[in-house]
Amino acid sequence: MxxxxxxxxxxxxxxxxxxxxxxxxxxxxxxxxxxxxxxxxxxxxxxxxxxxxxxxxxxxxxxxxxxxxxxxxxxxxxxxxxxxxxxxxxxxxxxxxxxxxxxxxxxxxxxxxxxxxxxxxxxxxxxxxxxxxxxxxxxxxxxxxxxxxxxxxxxxxxxxxxxxxxxxxxxxxxxxxxxxxxxxxxxxxxxxxxxxxxxxxxxxxxxxxxxxxxxxxxxxxxxxxxxxxxxxxxxxxxxxxxxxxxxxxxxxxxxxxxxxxxxxxxxxxxxxxxxxxxxxxxxxxxxxxxxxxxxxxxxxxxxxxxxxxxxxxxxxGTPVEEDRGGHVHIPVIGRVTFQDVSFSYDRQEILHGINIDVEAGGKIAIVGPTGSGKSTIADLIPRFYEPSSGRILIDGRDISEFGLRDLRRQIGIVPQECVLMRGTVAFNIAYGMGDVDMARVKEAAEIADISAFIETLPEGYMTLVGERGVTLSGGQRQRIAIARAVIRDPRIMILDEATSSLDTASEHAVQKALNQAMKGRTSIIIAHRLSTIRNADRIYVLTEGRFTESGTHDELIARGGLYAGLYGNV
Ligand SMILES: Nc1ncnc2c1ncn2[C@@H]1O[C@H](COP(=O)(O)OP(=O)(O)OP(=O)(O)O)[C@@H](O)[C@H]1O
Ligand SMILES: [Mg+2]
Missing domain, CATH: 1.20.1560.10 (ABC transporter type 1, transmembrane domain)
Known part of the structure; x- marks a missing residue:
């Protein structure tokens, strides 16, 4: 109305x-x-x-x-x-x-x-x-x-x-x-x-x-x-x-x-x-x-x-998000396809003719310079924004056919900037899941390699974190965000530089845990650190909103292009 x-x-x-x-x-x-x-x-x-x-x-x-x-x-x-x-x-x-x-x-x-x-x-x-x-x-x-x-x-x-x-x-x-x-x-x-x-x-x-x-x-x-x-x-x-x-x-x-x-x-x-x-x-x-x-x-x-x-x-009177799918539950299997997707926030086009095809359970990575549009690609999958042209499909079905909430519930997102809600650590991990038993919360924290730290907090999982998690460091927040994504057992995982705020030691631990968490799920990883994406099925190199190279790590290195150049610097 x-x-x-x-x-x-x-x-x-x-x-x-x-x-x-x-x-x-x-x-x-x-x-x-x-x-x-x-x-x-x-x-x-x-x-x-x-x-x-x-x-x-x-x-x-x-x-x-x-x-x-x-x-x-x-x-x-x-x-x-x-x-x-x-x-x-x-x-x-x-x-x-x-x-x-x-x-x-x-x-x-x-x-x-x-x-x-x-x-x-x-x-x-x-x-x-x-x-x-x-x-x-x-x-x-x-x-x-x-x-x-x-x-x-x-x-x-x-x-x-x-x-x-x-x-x-x-x-x-x-x-x-x-x-x-x-x-x-x-x-x-x-x-x-x-x-x-x-x-x-x-x-x-x-x-x-x-x-x-x-x-x-x-x-x-x-x-x-x-x-x-x-x-x-x-x-x-x-x-x-x-x-x-x-x-x-x-x-x-x-x-x-x-x-x-x-x-x-x-x-x-x-x-x-x-x-x-x-x-x-x-x-x-x-x-x-x-x-x-x-x-x-x-x-x-x-x-x-x-x-x-x-x-x-x-x-x-301002428009709300379109939700044609309504409340029907369509189980996601995990194949993600971008067909010639272009996108602009306002006038200027940010993404041009993006094509991605990742099998259910596959793992792809997107790398590229800052501002090239990596996070924007990630935002299109849970329909935070609508493409200006082209189509995005999940399991061969246009994502606009899914119910918005239904779609988002089946996608686990670890965003680049992790915001914690006002509440306990457990509440933050189980955010949006309703009543979840503590064992699952702990299991998720375990996978995200944050459980040991949580145990040291004065009230453990019941410790309150501030409006924006001021009491936690960036890396700790990020790991809580990983636990938050893992606990929903999503079919599709989107990790936007999930390891960027971690030191090398915990990065390895989290990487192992993430590999565990990503198993059997379609994973889309965005990273500046190339070491974290070596074993991806396919790596896409994004430059100014266009894929300029793609292939496996070895193929891209052999090609000697931008990726090889970036990798050489690491
Ligand atoms: N909400 C927004 N409104 C308008 N323009 C935006 C918005 N968010 C991002 N942009 C622009 O879109 C372009 C791509 O941004 P994006 O965040 O996708 O880059 P990125 O590749 O994730 O960069 P980084 O590696 O620094 O995270 C940038 O030029 C940015 O200025
Ligand atoms: Mg980004």
Whole structure:
């Protein structure tokens, strides 16, 4: 489902809560109706009590006022509660949908966005929307209804005086719509600057080592200050726009009131109007200023809210990974074929006409200079990206026919950069496997040659590792990543320089273990260190996105090309 407008999005999420919303509206109508009555009582106070000196009426009016306000309190409470039940629910659902969508968004889109910016949609924009949907929106409706109710009353009291008001109202309307536009722009500005603050801080924290090692704290602080100042200015501007507009509108209304009082006062003097009617009439107008002012204030919130909803919609409208395969399980045997595969991240083509064919259980290696596109080839197999032309087949079947998750679960990947999740070592090894018994975790750790190290940790397999495994070295992280790949017993193993951060001694150990782990599985190894790939069935040499040589180690050495040159240097 593609959601294009914020209102349609809100409406579609609100559908689930329609009963709650209906009740809230009923209570809102009741409470705003009750809000309209008090000024009318003024008329009775003046005309029936003060002028006619009627004690019974005085008592009745006093009791009425208490009852009206009591009922108003009850209906207000019920309305708030129902509306919050619905509103908070809607926002919670939207936030979850947003998170789910972000998790399934194409990797290219995620990499092209700032993480802080994405985060601020979940936090900032979602809570702005929360305030709007729950309190502001109700207050707005409440005030609008109160306003309309009071308007009906003044027509009833004296239509001639009302006409005077009606002449003024279109001007107020124009003023309000002008104000709305200004406030919306200001709201957008504030949100954007707020996201900028989050993104700036987030980036500095995630690159804290770089910041420290280049002693660049001052410059980072300056960038943060800059972002803060932007937000400060935007806020002040919004406040000033809002303040000026609210003031202008109020003066405008009070001036109108003075005119009405002048004309109405003359009518009372001429005996066309009772004093009570004039008092309740002007009372209504004075009371009407309050809803208009609130509407003004709330409009600015609403505009900010619409801006937030638009930003959320923009994310929900971005394409997600295509998953035509759905939930069907297709067991992978392991033959991997690239047919004339080309690929570009954006405009520039990175891979050109790549052809690979590896039998089930076979072992190939890809070597080549840095930036030639080796990791990119690896990323295409689990469909992190889609080729721009050509086909990738597993067991003769186009990989787009597999379910995304099903495909990825059957591929073991040891990435170039190993990120550990926040949790225990065991959790990290068994990541994504659900409940796995400890014996399997240990077995995998054994194969990855990391079990001895894990035993030395204070709580063994139950030791917590940080957000990015800060307590572990690069090589240790990499071996946990190897264990993580091995434990799933995948048919296809992709090792992106799995041994690059290991010292020579452990490299040999891991190499032996990996050879063990790769047995019977299709293995695709990417390495700078040629010693690790000597026994591959076929070695492909990648230069600037093209295979320039391929063959067995001996063939390539005999050929005396790039590979032989690289090997000679090792
Ligand atoms: N997410 C991305 N968006 C845009 N361009 C990218 C992205 N990732 C990599 N590239 C570009 O694609 C090219 C190939 O990158 P790739 O990571 O595949 O190289 P590599 O052969 O694995 O290099 P290394 O040996 O250093 O790991 C590089 O020019 C790189 O700048
Ligand atoms: Mg790489």
């Amino acid at each position: 593609r959601i294009s407008s914020p209102v349609r999005m809100l409406a579609s999420y609100a559908r689930r809560y329609r009963l709650k919303i209906f009740l809230a509206v009923v209570f809102m109508l009741a409470s705003s109706g009750l809000n309209v009555l008090p000024p009318y009582l003024f008329k009775s106070v003046v005309d029936d009590v003060l002028i006619s000196r009627n004690t019974l009426m005085l008592n009745v009016i006093c009791v009425c006022v208490i009852v009206i306000f009591g009922l108003k309190a009850v209906t207000m409470y019920l309305q708030r509660y129902c509306m919050n039940e619905a509103g908070q629910g809607v926002v919670m659902d939207i936030r979850n949908a947003l998170y789910d969508h972000m998790m399934r968004m194409k990797l290219g889109t995620i990499y092209a966005s700032r993480t802080g910016d994405l985060m601020s949609r979940i936090t900032g924009d979602a809570s702005t929307l929360q305030n709007i949907v729950t309190s502001t929106f109700i207050d707005l409706c409440f005030n609008l209804i109160t306003f309309l109710g009071m308007f009906a009353f003044i027509i009833y009291l004296n239509w001639r005086l009302t006409t005077l008001i009606v002449i003024v109202l279109p001007f107020v309307g124009l003023l309000l719509s002008f104000a709305g536009k200004k406030l919306r722009a200001a709201g957008h500005n504030v949100q954007e600057h707020l996201a900028d603050i989050t993104a700036t801080a987030q980036e500095a924290f995630s690159a804290v080592r770089v910041v420290r090692s280049f002693a660049n704290e001052d410059e980072e602080l300056e960038r943060f200050r800059e972002a803060g100042r932007g937000n400060y200015d935007a806020l002040l501007k919004a406040v000033s726009v809002q303040g000026v507009l609210a003031g202008v509108i109020e003066v405008f209304l009070i001036a109108a009131l003075a005119v009405v009082f002048r004309v109405g006062g003359m009518s009372v003097i001429d005996g066309e109007l009772t004093p009570g009617e004039l008092i309740s009439f002007t009372g209504y107008i004075a009371f009407m200023v309050q809803p208009i002012r609130s509407v003004m204030n709330q409009m600015s919130y609403i505009q900010t809210g619409i801006a937030s909803a638009e930003r959320i919609c923009a994310i929900l």
